[in-house]
Amino acid sequence: MTVSRVLRNRGDVSEATREKVLAAAKKLGYVPNRIAGALASQRVNLVAVIIPSMSNMVFPEVMTGISEVLDGTELQAVVGLTHYKPDREEQVLYEMLSWRPSGVIIAGLEHTDASKAMMRAAGIPVVEIMDTDGEPIDSAVGISHRRAGRQMGEAIVAAGYRRIGFMGTKMPLDHRARKRFEGMTQALAKAGLEIEDREFYEGGSGFVKGREMTQAMLSRSPDLDFLYYSNDMIGAGGLLWCLEQGIDVPGRLGLAGFNGVNLLHGLPKLLCTMDACRNEIGRRAAQLIADRVATPDQGRGAIIELSPEIALGDTIRRAAAD
Template sequence: MPHRNKRRPLTLRDVSEASGVSEMTVSRVLRNRGDVSAATREKVLTAAKALGYVPNKIAGGLASQQVNLVAVVIPSLSNLVFPDVLTGISAELDDTPYQPVIGVTNYSLSREEAVLYDMLSWRPSGVILAGLEHNLAARAMLDAVSVPVIEIMDVDGDQIIDSAVGISHRQAGRQMAEEILAAGYRKIGFIGTHMPEDHRAKKRLEGFEAALNAAGVTLAAREFYQGGSSLSKGRELTERILQRQPDLDFLYYSNDMIGAGGLIWCLEKGYDIPGQLGLAGFNGVDLLEGLPVRLTTTDARRVEIGRRAARIVAGKEPRPDNGKLALSPHIMPGDTIRSVG
């Protein structure tokens, strides 16, 4: 397995020097012993967090080694996207000594920090985690490890920790906007999650709006929601946005789940799809195969992202030269955009 060219692993001595207390005291704090003053405990924990130090939970005889585990950190198991990513990871690790171990963050950066702290304490042989956005403590921990760290799903960022495998979400948004404009739609609405919670959806919307604006078109309406995606949420939001602005001729959804719900609602209400109203989603999930009308969407390359990330961790392929392995998103044509020509 290729290891990153990083500094030596952090030790108790590093935390001791940074906090100005003895190694024994540092050990007591990190083992949560009660015989340390609150002020000293705070000094030690602050220093350890700033350094990205994570205690080693491996038994003494193995303390200098790593285990054959790959830490895989994802936002959700209920989201239809991530089981496909895990399928790709598992397929590539199946013939290796490595086993994936899953941690779930629920789209919370503080939760990601806690998950990483626990998983890194077992000294995994690699880390695969979703997204490029992390808080300072999580980034410090990831910068401090000497194993491969692969950030997945996204390549739209400049602060890659080690390697990134994913698609450009801005490119995906631009592609869909160009497809919609080419089909003659001009009064376009967007339905998606609140942007602070979904960085990749935010980047898609940025690319989408940039392409619209370049053609002299302004996004006519937006509808945002919090929480998980569902068919019922898609129905609710579609009804709401069309009641508010009935002259819309296209709806772009941030994912296929709410897009499918919106499509079902529109068909029930007798909308002419795609003549009166066009629709598109994102992800290309298998759910779309069961709809009476196929939703146009974008293939986000989920399984391939998982496979390629696992291949890098397992040493089956080299780390990309510039740290980024960008897979190309592509539109999966359906029945919900008018044919051109």
């Protein structure tokens, strides 16, 4: 009984006895059967984290935030990747829920009807992350991407740019990029402007795509004076191409991305960008789950909207934009 209490981290056991039991378990290579232990409670101490990708810099930082919080609890994150495909998300969610996790953290607010039904019927805390522009199943932590797009559009207009091009992922696959695009076009419309050229791509973000799209867009629309990229990685590729061509950035051509990727601080110029609050989103989402597991009604229905800020960098006319 004493060993059982130690291994389940329960009961009144002296620290000396606890250390002896844990040392013996470690020496024997013993791992407790969590599934057997979960039969009575019908739950395992797993938090299903369902995200689109780990191939860029966005979601690893979210995962870091989640881990920083869950490391102080009995909960453990288990990750499933959807590759931005709704049907894949549905399959991953089905498999994850079959293990009866204690909670779900899932990217985005847009899901198939079947995925929504599964989350509503699961009877566990569900936190949708990255986006607050919509109605969550339960709770949500993120930013307003429409507001972020409007803020960037307002900064572009204030800096004196008038002929704007947009580059990003194909909108049906990236709802958050679509909302930023919508927000930016609203801000431009208030100033009597509109997007003059646009380019979309599929697949992972990268420098090469940014270079290729920038070259193609400026070849067909040489009078553009600002390029807005849906993420920093393609924006960095575009910046490098422009500098190689001797284009005056930000005088002749302004550039901006999104995500605030620290990796890009080594570029010849700092890209104008906006921090997506990735680590804080992960931390807040994990804390909501941990709180709800401890106290089921605490935080139910919470919507936490964080406020990203524009970092002007070196690729927008700073004096006019300030």
